[in-house]
Amino acid sequence: MQHRYYCLWGDEGKKFESNPLLFKEIYRELGAPESEIWDGYYSLQELNIDENLRSILRRCLPDERISFDTGERFYHSVGRGSMEYARLLENERIRIVDAVIYPREEEIECIFRELKDVAEIITYGGGTSVTGGIIPSGKRRYAVSLDTRNLDFFRVDERSMVLEAGAGIRGPDLEDMLEKKGLTLGNFPESFLYSTVGGWIATNAAGQESNRYGKIKDMLLGIKMVSPAGTFTDHVVPAESAFFRVSDIATGSEGAFGIITRAWLKLHKRPEKLYFRSYMYRGFSEGIEALRRLFTSGRSPMVSRLSDERETFLSLLAIRESLATGIFKFYLKSRGVLENGSLMIIVDDRNISLDGGVSLGSMPSRYWMKTRYDRPYMYNELLKHGIVAETIETSVTWGEVERLYSNVKKSFQDALNDLRINGTIMCHASHEYVSGTALYFTFLFYAENERERYLKILRRSVMNSILESGGSISHHHGIGTYLGDEFMKYKGKQYEMIRILKNYLDPDNMLNPGVLQ
Amino acid sequence: MQHRYYCLWGDEGKKFESNPLLFKEIYRELGAPESEIWDGYYSLQELNIDENLRSILRRCLPDERISFDTGERFYHSVGRGSMEYARLLENERIRIVDAVIYPREEEIECIFRELKDVAEIITYGGGTSVTGGIIPSGKRRYAVSLDTRNLDFFRVDERSMVLEAGAGIRGPDLEDMLEKKGLTLGNFPESFLYSTVGGWIATNAAGQESNRYGKIKDMLLGIKMVSPAGTFTDHVVPAESAFFRVSDIATGSEGAFGIITRAWLKLHKRPEKLYFRSYMYRGFSEGIEALRRLFTSGRSPMVSRLSDERETFLSLLAIRESLATGIFKFYLKSRGVLENGSLMIIVDDRNISLDGGVSLGSMPSRYWMKTRYDRPYMYNELLKHGIVAETIETSVTWGEVERLYSNVKKSFQDALNDLRINGTIMCHASHEYVSGTALYFTFLFYAENERERYLKILRRSVMNSILESGGSISHHHGIGTYLGDEFMKYKGKQYEMIRILKNYLDPDNMLNPGVLQ
Ligand SMILES: Cc1cc2nc3c(=O)[nH]c(=O)nc-3n(C[C@H](O)[C@H](O)[C@H](O)COP(=O)(O)OP(=O)(O)OC[C@H]3O[C@@H](n4cnc5c(N)ncnc54)[C@H](O)[C@@H]3O)c2cc1C
Ligand SMILES: Cc1cc2nc3c(=O)[nH]c(=O)nc-3n(C[C@H](O)[C@H](O)[C@H](O)COP(=O)(O)OP(=O)(O)OC[C@H]3O[C@@H](n4cnc5c(N)ncnc54)[C@H](O)[C@@H]3O)c2cc1C
Known part of the structure; x- marks a missing residue:
């Protein structure tokens, strides 16, 4: 029996730094326990080595580029998607690849030839897919994870x-x-x-x-x-x-x-100098309108991110208390944007300034830049308390933003009510265009068990609502193995074109068959 | 017998305005006659109406959106490519479509169904293709030109x-x-x-x-x-x-x-204000290097065009003589860029300035903008004197510009020598990118007959040289019916993917079969 650390993200040691008030508030709201219910480890049996598969792989690769190690196979079988976490957290069984290979470019052709009749091949880059993109489908006798690590020119x-x-x-x-x-x-x-x-x-x-x-x-x-x-x-x-x-x-x-x-x-x-600016808007709609005006008039800062009221509230809560933050909050209050404010962050190599919001100077924006890869660590923390965090994103034209946003919030709330569980949803706009923006929804829910089932229902309610409101099925996460049905529906007739090329490129359906059903 | 005006471009009445010296110089250099040898008209017989085809088309379209008129059919059968001109100029026979139709969107499906077994359909937009893109192939019993004029929402x-x-x-x-x-x-x-x-x-x-x-x-x-x-x-x-x-x-x-x-x-x-700037560089290479520095450092004016020495020389010649131009030329001479200068034009809504060149103020650039759709009229003039003008364009990374440019000039010259005819080639860079630029070659040649044969040989020598030097087969003109063989070679294995989709989308090979062979 092995215990494998599998808490969402990054270094086992690293913790998310924030004011404990943030977590307290979330646990309170979701009715989650204040003490950890999971240590982030998953238990699995030592895995077998399939000698037949080994001898096939040896026709193309030297031993040092083939692995049957239990840990390596485990880590190559789960991405960074919440569906995976929901299962791991409840220590449910998961499908694990039969081997991991690390080929060089010139070895790939041989691998295709030799595995043609027996295996599915799942290409593995960094394994950060949040849509189940590197999960084996079990559709063929073997599943082999092809890690691209040696393609490093x-x-x-x-x-x-x-x-x-x-x-x-x-x-x-x-x-x-x-x-x-x-x-x-x-x-x-x-x-x-x-x-x-x-x-x-x-x-x-x-x-x-x-x-x-x-x-x-x-x-x-x-x-x-x-x-x-x-x-x-x-x-x-x-x-x-x-x-x-x-x-x-x-x-x-x-x-x-x-x-x-x-x-x-x-x-x-590389830009030589960056300017950091932050604003607080009186609500998400006002902020969206400011972004729309900015982008439709052809100005486009390198980074612009607008959090809705909920995300803004939690961000403010995360700030550690001190005299400075006390004064800061007092200032927000006096300007009428402490409650229901919507935080906008701008980074650019020109000094772009926006109007309509309360200027907060450079600090929030600088802080975001400094910690821009840290947020996932927060989810580690939540997971240990039984809370699943999911992110679903889309893109939509400016004219449809408001409608999509309120539809999604409503259907999420309806789904929670049906399921009688506690959850919360928040959103930010980032990745802006002349014609619209991406919207990135994060939702959290707490349940004692059956998390995968709840997650599926919540995901579906959010996704359906996005599609009915004119949003894209994904702005950047992709389809993976989670969105098969929705993808076929979304693509409609165009699905045929994709299928035609798939059949030509991969006639034996050996490449990631879980993705394109 | 009908006589149809078919001189390259635009209004029959409009003439290209320039200093007569320009044409004199070209006729002298190419050994072409100073008097017109062609009036720009093409003679053709009144064309027959195929009653079978008419009754088929009537199943989908009302009579007012079907035409069998000789003139309409003629104009829908020749694009704006030099190969077409070479034939027209010598009054050679050309293939003419059997009907022209002007469907609405909802009628197209029916047309496909009814013409499936009998006709090729050539979609016709503005007919400005310079690569023979709207020419019937004769591969099927009928050729029908589908004019998109009524798709006008x-x-x-x-x-x-x-x-x-x-x-x-x-x-x-x-x-x-x-x-x-x-x-x-x-x-x-x-x-x-x-x-x-x-x-x-x-x-x-x-x-x-x-x-x-x-x-x-x-x-x-x-x-x-x-x-x-x-x-x-x-x-x-x-x-x-x-x-x-x-x-x-x-x-x-x-x-x-x-x-x-x-x-x-x-x-x-729309930009509110435009700035016009012009520079003269001591040769094309110096100008290219200035462009490269500009674009690789992330500055990119709306328009930047650099003519090589030959194109610059002819542009200067086109300026009508006056005291002002006399002084202008004196100035260029005194700065050492009258001979072998390379003219750069910049238009932008910011006031971008370049270094390394001799500034010429805004005039040449403003003049270019004002006359930016007039150049084709010049070719009308040349054609009437038996001179064929051809343009071939490509795109290439900065590192390969010089080599490609000199290879093309050399192979063109070699081809001229082999053919023992007179010609000239010139080039400008326009459409710049961080990674490179498009290069637009114009060549002219004079011959008394067999112009199509000469043209084919010259085109091929230029195109082969482009492809051997790492250029794209086309930056924006496309493939058309002129580049079939080169295209297959250029695409290599990728040609299969294109063919697979073609077979799916158009299984009877009814759509523009002359283009994708
Ligand atoms: C915390 C977190 C934050 C994220 N933030 C972002 C973000 O800001 N923007 C964003 O776009 N995404 C984001 N993602 C999603 C994910 O990181 C991206 O999809 C990323 O591009 C995946 O890269 P990877 O190398 O990890 O690919 P993997 O997860 O290994 O693979 C992703 C998919 O691509 C396929 N694949 C991988 N390499 C190849 C290859 N060489 N050839 C063919 N197929 C291949 C896999 O089979 C799989 O289907 C985030 C994910 C997490 C966990
Ligand atoms: C003087 C001159 C200058 C030019 N300058 C430029 C230039 O600066 N930049 C540039 O890119 N090109 C230029 N061109 C080339 C040409 O104008 C372009 O290729 C243009 O996009 C063609 O548009 P069109 O409507 O005239 O198409 P057409 O010439 O009618 O058709 C071109 C091709 O597209 C197909 N087609 C047309 N409409 C449709 C449709 N609705 N659906 C499917 N297929 C269709 C046709 O079958 C044909 O194969 C120039 C041409 C000339 C004669």
């Missing part, structure tokens, strides 16, 4: 500002190397510390600075993809008029079309 | 800055309506006066302000495409992570995948 063409990067490179390795040259790719998802270039492309990720640098799709000059049907490589050119290219269809293909082995990406000079 | 959502536009809307109609609201789409190809929204998408066009607004692909929020396999409509959302969408594959599909009937596009506020 890196070449910078400073003259043309082109980066050639292996799919397995993680955020910090990439940006550290670029920083030395004064350059940046500009993709900073909250999962930056662990996620990979290949994962970004396969999910069409959006970094926190997407207003400036775009989604990963906008950064691509081309990719190389190896699939069972063969290898496809784009010409590395600034732009083309020549039908579509493999990067057009592989972006967002979540391991179902082929393995993205490398990419050519646009680089940028 | 128009709706502006100012709140979300979304334009819904029918595929048949032409540049001026679109921008005039938007201008009244202080808005712009921002797509201004040189063919703006005649080309359509659907044509722009089908060729992935690039307007002259693409540095700011992107190619048409970057402007799309979604499209609707009707194809023999069914109708595909995108969700109109700012961004998505959900595999690919129909706009990803239909952009650049040149009428071979389906008929794009409408599109949703991003709008922008």
Whole structure:
């Protein structure tokens, strides 16, 4: 029997730093226990080694790039999605891959050939999928996790500002190397510390600075993809008029079309100086309207994030108490925005100022930037108290924001009432466009058991409400194994086109068969 | 017998205004006659009406949206490509469509059904294709030109800055309506006066302000495409992570995948004030390096155009003589850039200034803007003197610009020498990116006959040289019927993916079969 730490995110040792009042308030509201009910460990039996599978894999790979280790297989079988957590927390059984492999680019073709009739292959980048994207489906005899770690080339063409990067490179390795040259790719998802270039492309990720640098799709000059049907490589050119290219269809293909082995990406000079600004608006609608005016008039700060009243309230609660924060709250109160205020954060290399809100100076915005990869640690804490946190995001045109937002809140509340459990939902707008914005909903609920069942119902109510209100099925998380039915419905007739290419690229349905049903 | 005016471009009456010295110099250099040898008319027989085809079309369309008129059929059978001109000029026979139809959106499905076994359908937007994109292939019993003129809806959502536009809307109609609201789409190809929204998408066009607004692909929020396999409509959302969408594959599909009937596009506020700047560089390389420094450091003016020495020389020659131009030329001479200077034009709503060049103030740049749709009239003039003008464009990363540029010039010269004819080639860089630029080559040659044969050889030598030097097969003109072989070679394995989707969308190969061979 092994005990494996599996609390949401990052280092086992690291704790989320905040005013204890925050957690107290959440436990009180959700009726959750103040003491931990889970230590974050999952128990599993030592796993068997399948000798047949081992001998097949050895035809393509040396032993050091094949692993049957229980821990490695376990960690390669669960992503960072709440459905996974709900199961782990209740120590339910989960499906675990039969092997993990770490191939080089030139070994992939052999792997496809040899596993064709026996295994599903799940490409694994950083494993930060929040939609069950790296979970084995059990649809074939074996499940093999193909970890892209050894796809780690890196070449910078400073003259043309082109980066050639292996799919397995993680955020910090990439940006550290670029920083030395004064350059940046500009993709900073909250999962930056662990996620990979290949994962970004396969999910069409959006970094926190997407207003400036775009989604990963906008950064691509081309990719190389190896699939069972063969290898496809784009010409590395600034732009083309020549039908579509493999990067057009592989972006967002979540391991179902082929393995993205490398990419050519646009680089940028790092901004020299950043300006931080923060505002408090009298409610989410007012803040949204300020964002709309900003973006429709063509000004677009690198980062703009607007929290709704609920998220703002909890953020303020998280601030540790001191004389300074006392004065700060007094100021907010005097300006009428302590209750029902909506916090806006702006970061840019120009000094953009907004109107209509109460200026809070640079501090909240600086603080956000400094802790921008820390929020997930908060969920670790909650999970240990039996609380599941889920995030569901969408994008919607400005004209539909209000309606979508209130519909989602209402259906979430209705679902809670039906289920007779306690929960709360909050939202922020980030990733803005001329035509609209992404909306990122976070909801929490407490239950003593059956968390997976509750989660499914709550997820569905939120997602249906998004789709009925004109939102996209996902702005950046992707489909994964969680959204199969909704995806088919969302795509309608277009699903056929995707299926046609899938059948061509992967005729044996060996690549991530849980994703594209 | 009918005589149809078919001189390259625009109004029959309009002439290209320039100093006669320009034409004198070109005729001298190419050994072309100083007097006109062609009046711009093409003679053709009155065409027959096929009663069988008429009765088929009547099943879907009322008579007023079906035409068998000789003139209409003629104009719908030749685009604006030099290969067409070369034939017309020598009064060679050309293939002419059997009917022209002007359907509404809801009639298209019926047309596909009824023509399935008998006709090829060539979608016709503005007919400004320069790659033979609207020429009938003769591969099926009938050829029908489907003119999109009646796809003319128009709706502006100012709140979300979304334009819904029918595929048949032409540049001026679109921008005039938007201008009244202080808005712009921002797509201004040189063919703006005649080309359509659907044509722009089908060729992935690039307007002259693409540095700011992107190619048409970057402007799309979604499209609707009707194809023999069914109708595909995108969700109109700012961004998505959900595999690919129909706009990803239909952009650049040149009428071979389906008929794009409408599109949703991003709008922008019109810039309030424009700054015009012009510079003369000591040669094309120096100018390219200035552009590279500008764009790689993240500054990107709305328009930046750099002419090579040859194009600059001819532009200066075109200026009418006066005291002012005398002084101007004296100034250039005194700064050492009268000979071998390379002219750069900058237009932006910020006052961007460049270094390394001799500033020429705003005049050349303003003049370019004022006459930005006039250049094609110059070709009318040349054609009447037996001179064929061709344009071939590409895009390439900064690191490869010099090599590509000199390779192309050399192979063009070699080809001329082999053919023992006179010609000249020039180039400008426009449509710049962080990673590189588009290069637009114009070449002229004179011959007394066999112009089509010469043209093919010259085109091929230029195109091969581009492809061998790492350029794209096209930055914005597309493939059309001219580049079939080169396209297959360029796409390599990726050609299969395109073919798979083609077979699904158009199983009877009825849509523009001349384009995707
Ligand atoms: C705390 C947290 C915060 C997050 N914040 C963001 C955010 O701000 N923005 C955002 O966009 N996402 C975010 N995500 C989601 C996730 O990080 C992204 O989807 C990320 O792009 C996944 O990268 P990865 O390398 O971890 O891929 P994985 O999770 O390993 O894989 C994701 C999917 O892509 C496939 N895949 C991976 N690599 C390849 C490859 N080389 N070729 C083909 N398929 C491949 C996998 O099979 C899987 O289907 C967040 C996740 C967490 C847990
Ligand atoms: C003088 C001149 C200057 C030019 N300058 C530029 C320039 O600056 N930038 C640029 O990008 N191009 C330029 N072009 C090329 C041409 O104008 C573009 O390709 C333009 O986008 C074509 O639009 P159109 O409406 O005329 O399409 P057409 O020429 O009618 O058609 C072009 C192709 O698209 C297909 N098509 C048209 N409409 C649809 C539809 N609704 N659905 C599906 N398929 C369709 C046709 O079948 C054909 O294959 C220029 C051409 C000329 C003659």
